[in-house]
Amino acid sequence: MNSTNHFDVIVLGAGPAGLTAGIYLSRAKLSTLILNQGTVGGQLILTHEIANYPGVELTSGYKLASTMKKQALSFGATIKTVSQNPVIFDEGPVKIVKVGDTEYTANAIILTLGGSPRMLGVKGEIEFKGLGVSYCATCDGEFFSGKEIIVVGGGNSALEEAVSLSKYATKITIVHQFDNFQAFPAYVDEAMSNEKISFVMETEVVEFAGNERLEKVLLHNKKTGTREWLKTDGAFIFIGYQPNTETLKGVVSLNQNGEIIVNSDMETSVSGIFAAGDSIAKRYRQVTTAVGEATVAALASAAKVYEIKKELQLTN
Amino acid sequence: MKLDTNLHHIETANDWKKVLEENENVMICCGRMGPMCIPVYGVMEELEEEYKHIKFADMPFDSPEATVIRNAPEANGFMGLPFTMYYKKGKVVKATSSIQNMDQVRSILDQHLPKSN
Numbered sequence: 001m002n003s004t005n006h007f008d009v010i011v012l013g014a015g016p017a018g019l020t021a022g023i024y025l026s027r028a029k030l031s032t033l034i035l036n037q038g039t040v041g042g043q044l045i046l047t048h049e050i051a052n053y054p055g056v057e058l059t060s061g062y063k064l065a066s067t068m069k070k071q072a073l074s075f076g077a078t079i080k081t082v083s084q085n086p087v088i089f090d091e092g093p094v095k096i097v098k099v100g101d102t103e104y105t106a107n108a109i110i111l112t113l114g115g116s117p118r119m120l121g122v123k124g125e126i127e128f129k130g131l132g133v134s135y136c137a138t139c140d141g142e143f144f145s146g147k148e149i150i151v152v153g154g155g156n157s158a159l160e161e162a163v164s165l166s167k168y169a170t171k172i173t174i175v176h177q178f179d180n181f182q183a184f185p186a187y188v189d190e191a192m193s194n195e196k197i198s199f200v201m202e203t204e205v206v207e208f209a210g211n212e213r214l215e216k217v218l219l220h221n222k223k224t225g226t227r228e229w230l231k232t233d234g235a236f237i238f239i240g241y242q243p244n245t246e247t248l249k250g251v252v253s254l255n256q257n258g259e260i261i262v263n264s265d266m267e268t269s270v271s272g273i274f275a276a277g278d279s280i281a282k283r284y285r286q287v288t289t290a291v292g293e294a295t296v297a298a299l300a301s302a303a304k305v306y307e308i309k310k311e312l313q314l315t316n
Numbered sequence: 317m318k319l320d321t322n323l324h325h326i327e328t329a330n331d332w333k334k335v336l337e338e339n340e341n342v343m344i345c346c347g348r349m350g351p352m353c354i355p356v357y358g359v360m361e362e363l364e365e366e367y368k369h370i371k372f373a374d375m376p377f378d379s380p381e382a383t384v385i386r387n388a389p390e391a392n393g394f395m396g397l398p399f400t401m402y403y404k405k406g407k408v409v410k411a412t413s414s415i416q417n418m419d420q421v422r423s424i425l426d427q428h429l430p431k432s433n
Binding site for chain 2: 039063081132139144
């Protein structure tokens with residue numbers, strides 16, 4: 001193995017948690033590799049305005065993430081963007097991270113894999129993305145002026161965005177898989193009092209279809225088992241977020257939601273593998289919580305690395 | 317009107333024309349600073365170092381000058397931001413609507429704007 005591929009700590013993910021871990025570890029003079037998939041900054045860059053990050057006046061998530069990246073690089077962290085999923089092998093005090101044909105080793109790993117908007121995962125969804133299927137009312141709402149659309153979901157985002165889309169669309173059908181909404185009552189009341197909005201409950205979208213753009217959706221009524229096509233010009237999908245932990249199954253313990261279980265040191269079920277940010281099991285998901293958890297994970301992993309190095313010195 | 321990214325900014329139709337004339341391979345993301353567009357700018361910034369033979373640029377969707385992209389025949393029917401155009405020798409070889417991830421962008425670059433041997 002190439003010795004330049006060995007690091008004290010490898011951080012998987014470059015959102016606010018990953019970059020914070022990189023800042024703390026590299027400032028402590030530990031060699032640190034941040035392996036990133038996608039955009040550096042993670043979900044943070046999607047936040048238009050951040051007004052409650054202590055010590056920082058009104059800024060954008062994009063700017064805050066750029067500054068975090070600069071800080072991590074300035075202290076000596078290496079950030080490497082990879083397109084393949086990293087695979088982790090636990091060899092006790094040495095952890096192996098394999099990305100394609102390249103192997104990296106470290107004495108500790110910090111998982112900061114974040115989360116992604118959930119997709120329906122049904123036929124036609126990807127094909128019609130941007131051609132009628134959308135995930136952002138603010139971005140794409142105006143393309144649906146004077147048109148009839150559906151909104152999929154029953155949480156706060158779905159109901160709030162349905163109301164927002166009523167500025168553009170002539171008719172909005174909210175399609176929800178359960179018989180009740182998960183959204184706060186105020187959002188439900190607002191949607192229900194909007195004359196452009198109607199509801200189809202206990203129903204799932206099972207297919208998107210059309211020619212050059214979306215023309216209809218196939219609805220499956222969970223109560224009756226019947227299926228019927230509904231003509232529509234657009235479909236906005238707001239069905240929440242999921243942790244990016246698909247590749248961690250069998251590596252560390254996950255809860256029923258696929259979130260990583262950690263202790264107070266942010267250590268997972270595997271000694272030397274830590275986790276922080278939106279992919280861990282927790283109630284509140286904020287930039288500040290991700291940063292705080294990553295600080296703990298970085299300090300605890302640093303202690304682990306020093307412990308391993310000391311043991312190796314004693315052995316030699 | 318300029319987008320808040322670290323990419324090369326195209327502000328006018330003349331800038332757009334100049335970029336296409338001066339570069340064989342060009343990727344332009346025409347959008348806003350919103351949740352569907354920013355990840356694409358981020359992917360482009362990450363790939364700039366690796367794909368040095370491609371000129372990466374952005375253009376504000378709301379600029380009147382952006383009609384060169386908004387009204388392009390290849391963008392006909394697009395209903396999601398950003399509109400991303402890939403050009404080879406000044407001609408559109410691929411256009412996408414809405415968010416694209418790194419794998420999707422890489423795949424398009426490798427297929428339509430490969431490095432010349």
